[in-house]
Amino acid sequence: MSSRDGVFPDDVIVQVLARLPVKSVFIAKSVCKLWYRLLSDKYFVQLFNEISAKNPMVLVEISHPLESKSRLLCVDYMRGVNELTLEFINDRVKVRASCNGLLCCSSIPDKGVYFVCNPMTREYRLLPRSRERSVTRFYPDGEPTLVGLAGNLFTQKFTVVLAGYHRTFGHRPDGTFICLVFDSDLNRWRKFVSFQDDQFSHMNRNQVVFVNDTLHWLTRTCSCILALDLDCDLWRKISLPDEVRYGSGNRVNLLELDGCLSVIQISDAWMKIWVMKEYQREEWHMVDRVSLRCIKGMVPGVFPISQNGQYVLFATHKQVLVYHWKSRLWKEMYSVKNTSTLPLWFSAHTFRSTIFSCN
Template identity: 45%
Template sequence: MNPRDSHPVSLPIDVTIQILARLPTKSLLRFRSVCKLWREVLSQKQFVDLHFALSSRTRGVAIESPDHAASTPDLRAESGVYYVCNPMTREFRVLPRTRERPFTRSEPEYEATLVGLGFDPATWRIHVAIAGFHRSFGRWPRGGDRRLVCKVFDAATGAWTRFAASMCDEFTCMNRNQSVYAGCSMNWLTHCCRYVSVLDLENMLWGKITLPDEVLATRQGTRFYLLELEGSVSVVQMSRFWMSTWVLKDRAKEEWALVDRVNLRCIDGYAASVFPISQTKDVVFMATQKKILMHDRNSRVWKEVYGVEGNFTYPLWFSAFTFGSTLFPCRQGALGS
């Protein structure tokens, strides 16, 4: 054996980058300690963007345990202080306080009625939006007197922008936190399930997008969920036997397209309580109280990907989240840089 053959062969850096970009995030975090060159390469924006583009083709499912709730979500709030975190890298950044004065009876914590987080992987720009109906002296305003107070955090400026708008919409407890970020806007499904409430983050204006006519005509006795699909706003309509998925094709013209209609008879025992939690063009993730199901849109096959046994009372539809693996730096000072 030639002694020179025992020495490792050095690959071109371009080939090394392509190999590393296809590895899981946890492996890359360990590989940062291999050498200074790898640490530098894995920290560059070009590599992070490449890794995100490749890893975004697959989705993972994270289960938030009540005992370890802080390790999974991307946005958290404690006593008026919000922070954003990357659960894969365990880095986080505390956002500036939304207000300095303490909450009082005449100025309650109205801000958390609506909560939304937006992340643009192309620019690494993060937006956080919180909004709520102002009520003075502990009374809820009625009719046209309702004033929605909004605050938007922009990582580019590092500050909150506050504005108010007149709005009479209602939101269910679940819809308040189910926002979809698309086209530099935050979207929430209203309680009446007739339209989507839209917050334009560029112009700080509220708008509405009416749901498809077919959805409005058949909404009696059905449930609705707002999700993201390939960077667009999507509405999922569920009845006992069918699940219809619509995607917004043209925001200005309010044009929707039917993406898929799935027969739920194969999961008839769960159809009444199953919730869609995420989707791609190929699969849909659904959550019941104790199971996570996956539907393959190409093969039309259902598969159980996670299940809890025993007396588990914390419903998975509240604690299950899907995510795309990313090395996006979320440490203090990294957002928007």
């Protein structure tokens, strides 16, 4: 990149501006023609997203019994707590999945209506309705058991997955597992049917991880990870570490760590963090073992939500905590001041601030 007398070289400007929040980047575009050109370039967008991907956050929906709308908070280890809004969608929605800065939201008053949005850029896209009738599509209540969102930052393409047990009207579910996949490039749904006998708890459904063009969910019994390969519409099972699979009295959560699958195993006294270093060979390595003595009273209600190589962010009933790997210190990032109807971990998602267009 070029340099000019009395000003910084273009590459220095780009490196500095790529570390700003998304809102500040859009403001910076109006400073001058040079900055507008630099910040509109694909190189800048890719650089910004690469840097943002290293700073995972926690997004929580906080509801109040006296308020009709819930609040959406973004807890950022680097920048603190910020309130976001989804009012630009012009519908009452619930966040169902999050991936690389995009959110998949379902309409609360209108079942079967889904949106994908970027709350930082305030863009959204209404997904076309599937031809499947909701009352015969999923069991129970016509709602999908699993909702997954896969967002590729390089291609700027996203995929939405709705999966659940099928039932014909007036009958019990027949054991078949219907999967609907929305392709943002083709702007249409495709459908395939398989058989799954695995069950999912709320946290297992909430914590879906997108790695290697595959969406991953942890089964309720922690017997395995259920993975959907989006390139070939194929479900497969991935083994967990033996210590995790056969451990008793432990709570297990599925996360991502620097582009790899990771599981965090929590017992009364210890937290163990595992990473799958070799995806094809399914080789797991334990990368940390942390004493939980200093948060002993909180352990039953602590759920890991997101992490990177420096810290892990957790949601409890009323708090968001951070554990810093190097210093081995715990810190409270946020605490609910009023009465929330649900624990924070019930509606917590990992989040990143990206320049990702959903249109």
